[in-house]
Amino acid sequence: MSDVVRVSKKLSWLLRHGAGEKGLAMSADGWAAIDDVLALLEIDRPALDRAVERNDKNRLQVEGSLIRACQGHSLAGMPVTVEALEASWRRVHPTGSLWHGTTPAAVPAIRRDGLRPGRRTHVHLAPSPDSHVGKRFTAAVLLRIDPTDLVVFEAPNGVLLTRHVPPAAIKWG
Template identity: 35%
Template sequence: MSVREVSKFLSFVLRHAPEEIGIKLDHAGWVRIDDLLAKSKKAGKRFDRAMLDEVVATSDKKRFTISEDGRFVRAAQGHSIKVELGLVPKEPPQVLFHGTAAASLDSIFATGLEPRGRQQVHLSMDIPTALKVGGRHGRPVVLTVAASEMWAAGHQFWQADNGVWLTDRVDPAFLSFDQSYDHQAQESPGPKL
């Protein structure tokens, strides 16, 4: 398997469907690496510890975390299954960004940003990252989230191991759309992830 194939496979089993290969994640999303490798092999997905280490080290989004003792691995965020990452609430920067498809704007400004199939809403610290995320769903646009205002109003934020900011939802009152970001997307849509 290539690095990309292993990364996609790990995203699937560590975020959404561990039961597909017969592994069990603990309450914090960790699985023993030896168990993951053995069950992956049994499911026809052959890769070794060196490949796993390469995937973790080279992931542009730092999707995975290996435990300090080197025996466990988990997805840094993005779970659709219930896990408790053990993150401590943290004061966010003044603004954060959310990339989405232009076709979703009416719905978002009606109901806000909701986790949908994930546990929490994912927010980026910069516009280029948000544009890449939005590009996965159609013509990308970037929403600005008034994160410090949300924090002051009592909303909690967490920062995942890979730097992605998480919150439970974002009300429309804390969202704005700057068309200059839309213009940037049209000039340079970025790679599809």
């Protein structure tokens, strides 16, 4: 694994899941001081910049002296809030189908309960079946979602997010 990938994974983990555990001060919409992140991860600014620039899913966002993960935050142990994240994203009104990749084992629960974010703040959706953002490459089941009655947001990296997809919005077959 290259140093860039290693640093990118550390940054993504810290900013999406580990801020509370590591004591990183973070705003409710996920922003943290770059200097604090550098000190916690024991990396330098050029390494951080390379990891941000080369991240294949553009998961990380830098503005001035601040950095954040665009989306994908855990709920437990993180200082982010659903409301603050949504306020920082763009509300969109998709007219075509959206997509969500999952596993065969998850299908019975999805049929019953719809798509729930689990331990994350939001359900991730993709704008197209071949999108490289918003769904896992390893997904064996690709679900088509009707967004008509959903409140959908777009993160800066193009991932579409919603709080919940009810079973009726999932188009099977």
